[in-house]
Amino acid sequence: MKYSHPESLARFAVEIRNSGYRGLAVVHSNRLQWLLNTTAEVLDGNCIAVAPQSLAVPRRCRPGSPGGFERLLGSEADYVIIATDGLLRPNLVAGLAGVVSSGGMLVIMAPPLHEWNPGPSGGVGGYRRYLLSSLREARVLLWADADTGEVYAYQPPRGRAHEWLLGPRGYEPRFGAPRRLLGLAATPSQAEALDRFSLYLDAGYRSFLVTGDRGRGKSYLLGLAVALAVKRGAAGEAVAVAPSPASLASFYKGLIRGLRVLGLRYRIRRVGGDVVAVTGPWGRIAYAAPDDAKPTGLLVVDEAAAVGVARLRRLAWKSGRVLAATTIHGYEGSGRVFQHMVEDVLPKPLERVELREPIRYPPGDPLEDWVNRVFVLKPEPDYPAPASVDECRVEQLEPRSLAEQPEAVRRLVQLLALAHYRTEPDYLLVILESRNHILHALVCGGSLAAAADVALEEWGLEEPARIALKILWLQADSAAKELKAARIVRIAVHPELQRRGLGRKLLSAVEDWARGKGVDIVAALFGRHDVIGFWVKTGYTLFYVSPRYNKATGEKNLGFAKPLTPKGAEVLTNASRRARRKLVLGAHSTYRDLAAEKTAILLRATQPLHDAPIVLEQLDHKALNTYMEGVVELEQVIDSAYLATASALLAGCEDRLDDRSLVALVARILQGKPIGETAEILGASVEEAQALLREALKALIGCRRSRTQRRSP
Numbered sequence: 001m002k003y004s005h006p007e008s009l010a011r012f013a014v015e016i017r018n019s020g021y022r023g024l025a026v027v028h029s030n031r032l033q034w035l036l037n038t039t040a041e042v043l044d045g046n047c048i049a050v051a052p053q054s055l056a057v058p059r060r061c062r063p064g065s066p067g068g069f070e071r072l073l074g075s076e077a078d079y080v081i082i083a084t085d086g087l088l089r090p091n092l093v094a095g096l097a098g099v100v101s102s103g104g105m106l107v108i109m110a111p112p113l114h115e116w117n118p119g120p121s122g123g124v125g126g127y128r129r130y131l132l133s134s135l136r137e138a139r140v141l142l143w144a145d146a147d148t149g150e151v152y153a154y155q156p157p158r159g160r161a162h163e164w165l166l167g168p169r170g171y172e173p174r175f176g177a178p179r180r181l182l183g184l185a186a187t188p189s190q191a192e193a194l195d196r197f198s199l200y201l202d203a204g205y206r207s208f209l210v211t212g213d214r215g216r217g218k219s220y221l222l223g224l225a226v227a228l229a230v231k232r233g234a235a236g237e238a239v240a241v242a243p244s245p246a247s248l249a250s251f252y253k254g255l256i257r258g259l260r261v262l263g264l265r266y267r268i269r270r271v272g273g274d275v276v277a278v279t280g281p282w283g284r285i286a287y288a289a290p291d292d293a294k295p296t297g298l299l300v301v302d303e304a305a306a307v308g309v310a311r312l313r314r315l316a317w318k319s320g321r322v323l324a325a326t327t328i329h330g331y332e333g334s335g336r337v338f339q340h341m342v343e344d345v346l347p348k349p350l351e352r353v354e355l356r357e358p359i360r361y362p363p364g365d366p367l368e369d370w371v372n373r374v375f376v377l378k379p380e381p382d383y384p385a386p387a388s389v390d391e392c393r394v395e396q397l398e399p400r401s402l403a404e405q406p407e408a409v410r411r412l413v414q415l416l417a418l419a420h421y422r423t424e425p426d427y428l429l430v431i432l433e434s435r436n437h438i439l440h441a442l443v444c445g446g447s448l449a450a451a452a453d454v455a456l457e458e459w460g461l462e463e464p465a466r467i468a469l470k471i472l473w474l475q476a477d478s479a480a481k482e483l484k485a486a487r488i489v490r491i492a493v494h495p496e497l498q499r500r501g502l503g504r505k506l507l508s509a510v511e512d513w514a515r516g517k518g519v520d521i522v523a524a525l526f527g528r529h530d531v532i533g534f535w536v537k538t539g540y541t542l543f544y545v546s547p548r549y550n551k552a553t554g555e556k557n558l559g560f561a562k563p564l565t566p567k568g569a570e571v572l573t574n575a576s577r578r579a580r581r582k583l584v585l586g587a588h589s590t591y592r593d594l595a596a597e598k599t600a601i602l603l604r605a606t607q608p609l610h611d612a613p614i615v616l617e618q619l620d621h622k623a624l625n626t627y628m629e630g631v632v633e634l635e636q637v638i639d640s641a642y643l644a645t646a647s648a649l650l651a652g653c654e655d656r657l658d659d660r661s662l663v664a665l666v667a668r669i670l671q672g673k674p675i676g677e678t679a680e681i682l683g684a685s686v687e688e689a690q691a692l693l694r695e696a697l698k699a700l701i702g703c704r705r706s707r708t709q710r711r712s713p
């Protein structure tokens with residue numbers, strides 16, 4: 001078969017249209033402008049074309065730029081054309097594929113195959129290999145060269161998506177949602193979710209979370225739900241938070257249709273064509289950007305990932321009710337890790353619903369399957385764990401040869417996705433193209449059990465490729481500039497094999513490998529506080545606690561490291577002392593919102609200072625003695641108690657205290673929490689907490705006078 005442009009492409013489009021499914025076409029040519037113009041002419045339907053500035057998008061298609069494609073994600077088109085003269089970012093393909101509607105096609109236009117590099121310039125070329133070897137996995141595909149007529153692959157659609165009809169398909173209400181509103185649902189799971197929302201309103205729940213992959217009708221459902229809230233008098237002055245008014249288009253569509261069928265009066269306010277508020281005698285549903293949003297009676301968050309966990313927590317806790325949606329699998333790459341974080345921060349009681357069926361195209365759609373596989377949009381390990389972990393070995397994987405085995409790449413991404421709240425498709429570029437990232441795999445019985453993504457850092461590299469060194473430098477001194485570091489970007493063990501020593505085994509193999517490369521220090525920066533214990537148990541020292549919250553995770557990022565050389569040890573000791581100073585002296589301000597239990601754990605993971613910069617006067621000793629003897633209460637000598645605690649904890653005296661005593665001192669004296677709250681944290685009565693504090697201070701004061709030795713990191 002010979003490819004003749006544009007007729008062959010037009011024929012393929014008709015085949016796809018008749019099937020009701022969606023397909024992929026990849027066409028190469030030296031004449032991209034001609035390819036773009038002729039394609040736009042023959043495709044029958046609406047189109048979006050994303051192209052670099054050097055190409056003019058034909059008038060027939062809605063234009064978009066590779067850097068601004070996110071603006072197009074709420075829309076829909078029969079044909080989405082991506083024209084590129086080189087780079088084809090995974091995020092771009094995965095994101096725009098979701099915009100193609102049923103019976104439509106994603107068309108990629110690129111330079112001739114032999115000269116096309118879809119990866120970034122300066123990369124090692126692994127992504128090109130990976131993408132090209134993955135293309136044939138598309139079940140509906142036309143891949144050809146328009147200049148030579150050569151066809152690389154032709155896989156027409158098989159069968160037709162007959163039974164696929166939009167609607168609630170016989171869903172019977174169980175929880176009291178009005179039938180006429182349920183009739184607007186596009187899928188049974190959307191109808192059920194709406195029905196459950198009715199129960200939520202009646203039961204007085206605080207939060208309602210809608211989860212689902214892209215294009216499942218989450219935003220539209222939020223709109224229908226808010227219409228129901230209006231009907232029940234529960235909306236008032238509601239706020240809908242999203243990155244832009246355009247991204248709320250589907251929400252407002254659902255809201256307006258819902259209000260209409262419920263017979264409620266409304267007025268629409270638009271700015272630049274986008275709806276920004278719907279008002280009525282019942283109140284108002286207004287758009288707010290994430291930075292401007294204020295807590296309110298009913299808070300609607302259209303995409304939690306766009307708002308971030310920290311901001312979501314702040315807004316949600318002060319709002320009456322929260323209605324939020326989060327994309328589990330989509331190009332946003334939020335994933336299950338993020339979903340659990342969102343669930344954690346939303347006020348309880350919480351009702352959660354999942355929308356399953358796609359709306360823009362039928363279930364089992366070949367394009368969706370291909371995008372999910374190739375760009376690993378379902379990043380949870382779906383392969384069985386090795387049956388035995390007796391015979392394992394660690395391998396370093398070279399990106400170019402790794403790229404030849406697409407399945408291996410996907411397993412690695414699935415595993416490494418566990419170590420991060422968000423894994424975007426672009427992460428493929430990091431592991432397949434970076435010169436300074438090396439993947440380490442722990443393979444047991446031929447199967448992948450654990451993996452680590454390790455970046456080699458040197459001062460000469462551009463940021464962010466030397467982020468650990470930069471923080472060490474800021475925390476310690478210029479000696480950090482002389483170091484070579486290995487940063488564990490991500491490390492993860494198959495979920496079925498965790499806590500069996502494999503993480504430790506892999507980490508120690510990475511350290512050995514790093515030693516061989518002349519590395520001075522191995523570091524890890526992360527925002528997942530549930531794994532602090534792993535780093536402490538494997539001998540890592542804390543050298544950094546971010547003063548700010550990570551917007552996405554809502555946690556303060558931490559830095560842990562282990563030195564491999566004396567030079568590394570010296571820098572780490574200095575940086576870690578700095579971290580201790582900040583934790584102790586900033587406990588009442590910057591770090592006051594860290595739980596006292598966590599501050600206590602982190603303190604134990606830092607290095608003590610030789611000479612604590614706090615001197616107690618004779619008067620302080622006298623005051624403390626009267627407190628120890630029970631003559632006065634802590635509150636009467638709080639100034640001296642603060643100086644004594646800070647000074648002793650700077651010097652590393654916490655090793656004289658058990659965990660509860662340390663937590664008590666941190667909460668009451670360093671953080672300044674009231675005694676009642678301190679007692680609550682300890683799970684003790686106020687009297688018990690007071691006694692514990694007195695004993696703890698007694699132990700510290702003795703230590704402060706005698707301590708001189710230093711720990712080795």
Ligand SMILES: CC(=O)SCCNC(=O)CCNC(=O)[C@H](O)C(C)(C)COP(=O)(O)OP(=O)(O)OC[C@H]1O[C@@H](n2cnc3c(N)ncnc32)[C@H](O)[C@@H]1OP(=O)(O)O
Nearest residue numbers: 418419490491492493498499500501502503504533534537
């Ligand atoms: C830079 C980053 O990537 S941070 C993110 C880390 N990765 C993740 O969160 C992904 C999900 N988690 C995992 O994949 C794994 O649990 C890892 C990588 C954190 C640890 O690997 P595992 O094989 O489970 O740990 P391993 O069994 O080797 O444990 C070593 C020690 O750490 C302790 N430990 C491990 N995980 C934890 C934890 N979450 N909390 C407290 N202690 C822990 C173990 O008890 C053990 O201590 P012990 O030897 O005194 O008994």
Ligand SMILES: Nc1ncnc2c1ncn2[C@@H]1O[C@H](COP(=O)(O)OP(=O)(O)OP(=O)(O)O)[C@@H](O)[C@H]1O
Nearest residue numbers: 074184185186214215216217218219220221250359
């Ligand atoms: N019940 C419905 N009736 C009519 N159209 C609907 C309905 N539900 C969703 N849609 C349409 O289906 C498309 C996808 O819905 P929506 O935008 O709500 O999905 P989403 O899950 O928020 O995903 P995405 O992030 O991909 O937009 C939109 O064009 C929306 O207008």
